Amino acid sequence: MSDITIPPRFETVYRIVSNPRFLERQGLGNEVPFFVEPYRPEKEFAVVDQIISLHRRLAIEGIPSVLLPMYDVVLDTLKRSWPLERVFDLEKRMPKKNGRRTFLEEMKKFTDPGKDKALQREILTRLESVPDHRLVLMYQLGTVYPYLRTHTLLNNLHSVITAVPLVVFFPGDYVSSDRDGYYFSLFGRFHSDYYRAFDLTSAPERIGIDAHAE
16 A cells, blocks of 8 residues: 555656546557556545545646545435435344345445446536546545445446546555456455556556656
């Protein structure tokens, strides 16, 4: 996990994602333009502040981006289908485990991006609200676990986010190498296989830019 709250690292993130070669998805071949920036989970609030600052800084530089805070995305998706009072009532009444239908299972069904596509539609609405966006910033992924898992979400966004880079700020580790494998480790504890994204730290070498240049 990198300490993204250290100013030099955050400045490097800015230099990477604002580079024209990165925004034009150069050096990726036919791979999806998904990049992961891991961070230490205990830095969640500081990281969110920095993502919002990055979003604003990019806008000033003429690079519109879309924010995808996944907790808020899930909440808005729920609101479109159910009154939140009903969701809260279900949570109280349904068993948490060892039942035929648990609240967690119902939430997983509702947020499953591979089924009725409600989550994709909500994300698409947010993308369309900034029609000239050149970048997507996704975060709050720890707050939607375990009913929505990062690898499941990304596997179902390949057809939704294709024309611009997606940067996923992930609270844990993302390992992507032939030697060590390809997987997410949420909070450094929960393992899930995923191989389609690039570690953001590899982007400068991959696309041929100097992220440390003045």
